[in-house]
Amino acid sequence: xxxxxxxxxxxxSVLLSGCAISMDNTYKRSDYNDTVFANNYYKIKDKNIINNxxxxxxxTLDKTxxxxxxxxxxxxALGTDFDNKVANDEVTYDSLIFSNRNTTYGxxxxxxxxxxxxxxxILSKLTDGMLFCDGDTYQGVRVQIDKDGFVHEYEKKCLYxxxxxxxxxxxxxxxxxxxxxSATYDIKLNIKFYIEDGxxxxxxxxxxxxxxxxxxxxxxxxxxxxxxxxxxxxxxxISYDLVNSNEDASVDHCLHLYETLFVNSSWY
Amino acid sequence: xxxxxxxxxxxKFSIQWIVYFFLAIVAFNFLDSFNFLIFSSVIVAVxxxxxxxxxxxxxxxxxLLLFIIPLISFGILAGTxxxxxxxxxxxxxxxxxxxxxxxxxxxxxGFLGRSNKQFxxxxxxxxxxxxxxxxxxxxxxxxxxQYGPFYTFIYKDxxxxxxxxxxxxxxxRTSFMLLGFSVEMVSSEYFVLFASILSSAILGVFFVSFKxxxxxxxxxxxxxxxxxxxxxLTINKTFYLxxxxxxxxxxxxxxxxxxxxxxxxxxxxxxxxxxGFVVFLVLIFxxxxxxxxxxxxxxxxxxxxxRFFVKNREVYRYYNIIHAFAESKCKHxxxxxxxxxxxxxFSGSWLFDMIAITQLTGWAVFMIFIxxxxxxxxxxxxxxxxxxxxxxxIIGFILGLLVISLFxxxxxxxxxxxxxxxxxxxxxxVLLLVIYGYIGESKEAIE
Numbered sequence: 001x002x003x004x005x006x007x008x009x010x011x012x013s014v015l016l017s018g019c020a021i022s023m024d025n026t027y028k029r030s031d032y033n034d035t036v037f038a039n040n041y042y043k044i045k046d047k048n049i050i051n052n053x054x055x056x057x058x059x060t061l062d063k064t065x066x067x068x069x070x071x072x073x074x075x076x077a078l079g080t081d082f083d084n085k086v087a088n089d090e091v092t093y094d095s096l097i098f099s100n101r102n103t104t105y106g107x108x109x110x111x112x113x114x115x116x117x118x119x120x121x122i123l124s125k126l127t128d129g130m131l132f133c134d135g136d137t138y139q140g141v142r143v144q145i146d147k148d149g150f151v152h153e154y155e156k157k158c159l160y161x162x163x164x165x166x167x168x169x170x171x172x173x174x175x176x177x178x179x180x181x182s183a184t185y186d187i188k189l190n191i192k193f194y195i196e197d198g199x200x201x202x203x204x205x206x207x208x209x210x211x212x213x214x215x216x217x218x219x220x221x222x223x224x225x226x227x228x229x230x231x232x233x234x235x236x237x238i239s240y241d242l243v244n245s246n247e248d249a250s251v252d253h254c255l256h257l258y259e260t261l262f263v264n265s266s267w268y
Numbered sequence: 269x270x271x272x273x274x275x276x277x278x279x280k281f282s283i284q285w286i287v288y289f290f291l292a293i294v295a296f297n298f299l300d301s302f303n304f305l306i307f308s309s310v311i312v313a314v315x316x317x318x319x320x321x322x323x324x325x326x327x328x329x330x331x332l333l334l335f336i337i338p339l340i341s342f343g344i345l346a347g348t349x350x351x352x353x354x355x356x357x358x359x360x361x362x363x364x365x366x367x368x369x370x371x372x373x374x375x376x377x378g379f380l381g382r383s384n385k386q387f388x389x390x391x392x393x394x395x396x397x398x399x400x401x402x403x404x405x406x407x408x409x410x411x412x413x414q415y416g417p418f419y420t421f422i423y424k425d426x427x428x429x430x431x432x433x434x435x436x437x438x439x440x441r442t443s444f445m446l447l448g449f450s451v452e453m454v455s456s457e458y459f460v461l462f463a464s465i466l467s468s469a470i471l472g473v474f475f476v477s478f479k480x481x482x483x484x485x486x487x488x489x490x491x492x493x494x495x496x497x498x499x500x501l502t503i504n505k506t507f508y509l510x511x512x513x514x515x516x517x518x519x520x521x522x523x524x525x526x527x528x529x530x531x532x533x534x535x536x537x538x539x540x541x542x543x544g545f546v547v548f549l550v551l552i553f554x555x556x557x558x559x560x561x562x563x564x565x566x567x568x569x570x571x572x573x574x575r576f577f578v579k580n581r582e583v584y585r586y587y588n589i590i591h592a593f594a595e596s597k598c599k600h601x602x603x604x605x606x607x608x609x610x611x612x613x614f615s616g617s618w619l620f621d622m623i624a625i626t627q628l629t630g631w632a633v634f635m636i637f638i639x640x641x642x643x644x645x646x647x648x649x650x651x652x653x654x655x656x657x658x659x660x661x662i663i664g665f666i667l668g669l670l671v672i673s674l675f676x677x678x679x680x681x682x683x684x685x686x687x688x689x690x691x692x693x694x695x696x697x698v699l700l701l702v703i704y705g706y707i708g709e710s711k712e713a714i715e
Contacts, residue, residue, distance in 0.1 A: 023423070025428070026427060026428055029425070121429055124432045
């Protein structure tokens with residue numbers, strides 16, 4: 001009898017552990033989908049990472065040495081450097097064509113395709129392969145960040161990755177202006193990788209200043225990841241600074257993030 | 269030679285075990301494939317027919333065939349409908365052309381069981397309830413482990429974010445179920461359907477003496493309790509309130525019914541006028557939804573009537589379907605389906621959803637079948653020598669399935685997909701068809 005109970009309970013425990021869904025991140029329909037611009041910022045910084053930073057290294061990216069690209073054409077031009085075949089039929093990032101938001105580049109390389117652990121939680125918006133947005137609802141695609149940005153800890157660790165890419169579009173709260181001014185400014189992007197080192201994390205901040213960024217354009221920014229930089233990435237943080245902005249300081253500014261890609265990466 | 273082996277097999281092995289085994293795999297939702305059920309039911313029916321061909325009573329068989337004519341026509345219509353065959357249709361991924369085979373084979377299994385004296389309906393019902401109970405216990409435990417108790421209150425109107433999108437259903441409207449070999453998230457209305465049927469096992473407790481049949485008593489009690497537990501786990505505030513209201517009415521009628529309500533002329537008048545009023549309201553609702561000009565003009569002009577008959581959360585989902593049906597070009601055919609076109613969603617009731625999926629012809633045939641279930645049951649209850657507990661459990665099963673799904677049935681039960689699962693593709697409906705074959709006029713009693 002005892003044997004039977006043991007077998008049954010073993011079977012049950014296997015069954016019960018068959019699916020695991022984190023209940024920490026449940027959202028109301030209105031969360032991050034408010035008509036008030038300021039309520040939609042995603043500001044969550046994972047405490048496990050923030051409280052356990054052992055060391056911070058800052059790298060200023062160099063356009064040539066780090067293979068930095070600012071749009072899709074530049075990525076295509078880099079081509080062989082990444083040892084990655086880039087489809088030729090991609091839509092250009094400058095055009096505001098929304099019908100083709102599921103680009104092959106996005107859907108093939110998105111993290112959600114690489115590992116299922118990226119498909120849960122609100123930041124799965126950044127891993128679902130959707131590089132454009134028609135702006136219908138916030139919940140559809142965008143993650144809106146302020147200058148402080150966010151810090152997110154992944155469930156798995158990165159083993160290697162060819163390059164990092166970020167699809168984004170700058171935005172501002174011009175609710176009262178039907179046609180917002182097409183201001184251009186320079187943006188200093190800070191991409192933070194958190195490398196797990198024992199119980200602690202090493203923070204690698206990669207900074208790059210993009211010149212003449214406009215709110216009317218989509219950008220695909222990215223750079224090559226060296227083996228040392230990619231290995232053991234457990235978390236990602238993104239923040240930015242405005243440089244030489246001629247925008248009204250009283251207007252809330254943001255970045256609309258669409259996708260974060262670790263192209264050709266492997267996670268364990 | 270073959271005969272010798274068949275006889276040997278007959279001696280050593282009782283063929284009714286195949287029926288029990290079949291019922292068990294159906295009740296456990298084995299493989300979660302309706303096509304598997306279709307073909308396995310045909311195989312079981314053929315095996316039974318081979319073994320019991322001599323015992324079949326021709327009159328009984330003709331009677332059964334007459335009773336399954338609407339079912340056969342429904343099977344042909346549903347199996348060959350555009351909804352089922354059109355690759356663009358948002359139907360299940362499987363193709364159910366052979367649906368009609370199952371609709372013939374399943375009642376036949378029940379019928380053949382009845383023709384055989386070795387077959388015990390009590391055992392068959394117990395198999396259904398116990399397997400269903402075990403399966404629901406697993407589902408109950410998985411859901412509790414994942415969400416915790418009272419999750420319908422804790423996560424009310426809260427959504428999971430999966431694959432870059434907000435989930436279609438909020439957490440309080442989902443549950444976990446073991447479908448085939450994998451655990452999947454389904455809508456809790458689908459979960460409640462099984463829980464409701466299972467809880468009807470508790471009826472058996474009232475008709476079985478604990479002293480005489482301790483085992484059956486405990487089996488019914490445990491299965492019924494699991495069903496009730498599942499109901500308590502998943503039902504939301506509206507359900508709690510309606511159950512509580514029903515309980516109060518039930519207790520009130522049992523305790524004071526005889527004293528207050530006497531079956532005299534006044535009671536009759538009050539009761540019939542109340543029923544007449546309800547019928548009148550339903551008629552107005554249907555005519556208004558069908559856009560009968562005279563009625564709809566009156567309703568449109570009056571804000572209260574509009575609110576009562578149209579713009580009301582409970583009524584609107586039914587209104588929407590009838591209204592869309594009235595506006596659709598092909599009203600009588602079977603082919604067009606309304607769901608997925610012009611934002612028409614399921615109403616949550618098979619009575620109305622069937623109109624949207626199968627249009628008028630299919631709906632009418634299905635309704636005839638539903639009426640025939642009760643006609644057949646009444647005949648069975650009057651003439652059969654079966655124990656009263658069996659009769660009660662059978663009607664409990666039928667009502668447990670049809671009543672709950674009349675008000676709350678999700679025709680898109682899967683969390684991850686928008687595939688349809690109409691009521692006639694579900695496991696309880698398959699079991700109902702077997703029971704439908706079993707119940708019927710008992711010849712012995714007439715003699």
